[in-house]
Amino acid sequence: MPSKLPAIAEAGPESESTATPVISVQDIVHRYNGRSALDHVSFDVRPAELFGLLGPNGSGKTTLFRILSTLMVPTAGRALIMGFDTAKDPAAVRRQIGVVFQAQSVDEKLTAYENLWHQGHLYGLHGSPLKARINEILDRVGLADRMKELVETFSGGMARRVELAKGLLHHPSVLLLDEPTTGLDPGARRDLWQYLQILRDQERVSVIVTTHLMEEAERCDRLAILNEGKLVALGTPTELKHEIGGDVILLDATRDAESLVQRISARFQVDAAVMGDKSRGNQVRIELENGHRFITGLVEAFPGEIQAVSVSKPTLEDVFIHRTGHRFWTETEEEAKN
Ligand code: ADP
Numbered sequence: 001m002p003s004k005l006p007a008i009a010e011a012g013p014e015s016e017s018t019a020t021p022v023i024s025v026q027d028i029v030h031r032y033n034g035r036s037a038l039d040h041v042s043f044d045v046r047p048a049e050l051f052g053l054l055g056p057n058g059s060g061k062t063t064l065f066r067i068l069s070t071l072m073v074p075t076a077g078r079a080l081i082m083g084f085d086t087a088k089d090p091a092a093v094r095r096q097i098g099v100v101f102q103a104q105s106v107d108e109k110l111t112a113y114e115n116l117w118h119q120g121h122l123y124g125l126h127g128s129p130l131k132a133r134i135n136e137i138l139d140r141v142g143l144a145d146r147m148k149e150l151v152e153t154f155s156g157g158m159a160r161r162v163e164l165a166k167g168l169l170h171h172p173s174v175l176l177l178d179e180p181t182t183g184l185d186p187g188a189r190r191d192l193w194q195y196l197q198i199l200r201d202q203e204r205v206s207v208i209v210t211t212h213l214m215e216e217a218e219r220c221d222r223l224a225i226l227n228e229g230k231l232v233a234l235g236t237p238t239e240l241k242h243e244i245g246g247d248v249i250l251l252d253a254t255r256d257a258e259s260l261v262q263r264i265s266a267r268f269q270v271d272a273a274v275m276g277d278k279s280r281g282n283q284v285r286i287e288l289e290n291g292h293r294f295i296t297g298l299v300e301a302f303p304g305e306i307q308a309v310s311v312s313k314p315t316l317e318d319v320f321i322h323r324t325g326h327r328f329w330t331e332t333e334e335e336a337k338n
Pocket of ligand 1: 036037055056058
């Protein structure tokens with residue numbers, strides 16, 4: 001088993017965009033009982049990249065995660081990890097990947113060190129090399145001074161970091177994490193993301209994270225955005241937001257938003273759309289350069305019809321709306337999230 005990725009270690013940052021992909025997802029289709037969960041999804045993940053799979057509930061993230069972690073075979077298409085086919089050569093793929101599932105897999109009645117000791121044995125590591133690796137990896141995840149304490153005395157964030165260390169113990173080239181910050185408070189979430197960045201930079205692993213949180217997606221080097229099983233966007237967060245160009249204006253219409261959209265479009269020749277959802281007061285959304293200059297004329301043109309106006313720089317949610325025509329969150333999900 002290779003201890004590190006020589007190809008990655010030798011490659012400079014400038015060559016990474018053209019380097020051989022660490023993961024290659026090729027035209028994957030997955031159906032459950034005939035129902036589509038992934039619909040011709042393709043993308044590559046580069047060496048030492050922090051890559052996000054972003055999508056709302058039901059978009060296919062977990063399905064793709066399970067295919068990449070060799071737990072499921074896709075209906076069609078294939079995924080290669082370090083050149084090995086996840087369906088045809090799962091044992092070789094498993095040696096290349098570390099996996100952190102949503103459900104906790106550490107034993108709380110053991111210390112952090114003991115958890116890793118047992119994990120090491122599963123991978124055929126023993127004695128002083130294993131001891132050295134445990135010390136090294138617990139240091140990386142900021143737990144060196146707590147390694148002899150029982151995991152049950154740890155905070156949620158610390159227990160997750162033991163999971164990370166477990167996933168990394170056998171020097172995988174790729175770390176796959178399924179919604180790793182679920183159940184963590186905002187401080188522990190930020191910490192965990194910092195550790196993921198450290199692991200990418202210092203261990204040179206490629207980190208693939210599924211998330212439904214925009215603020216987490218913002219931290220990724222690149223993103224694949226999924227919606228209803230389809231890849232709707234691929235790029236760096238900055239690239240994706242730039243594609244919208246200009247600003248996003250949101251208006252709360254007092255009356256019929258549909259009619260207001262038509263009249264705004266006719267009068268100002270801009271692309272306006274209803275972000276309909278009655279409880280939100282019929283919002284109208286406009287993408288426009290220099291949005292602030294447009295506001296005065298707009299409010300004056302439709303007296304009494306506009307209750308509130310906001311102008312903002314595009315977010316990743318705007319990218320999602322731009323690509324799919326609908327919001328990322330349903331209203332119920334948004335309430336549950338807060
Ligand atoms: P996400 O992780 O983004 O929430 P999933 O991959 O879990 O998305 O789900 C994608 C689609 O596949 C959804 O429509 C979901 O209902 C369906 N699905 C997921 N798992 C199963 C399963 N075991 N059997 C049948 N349908 C499933």
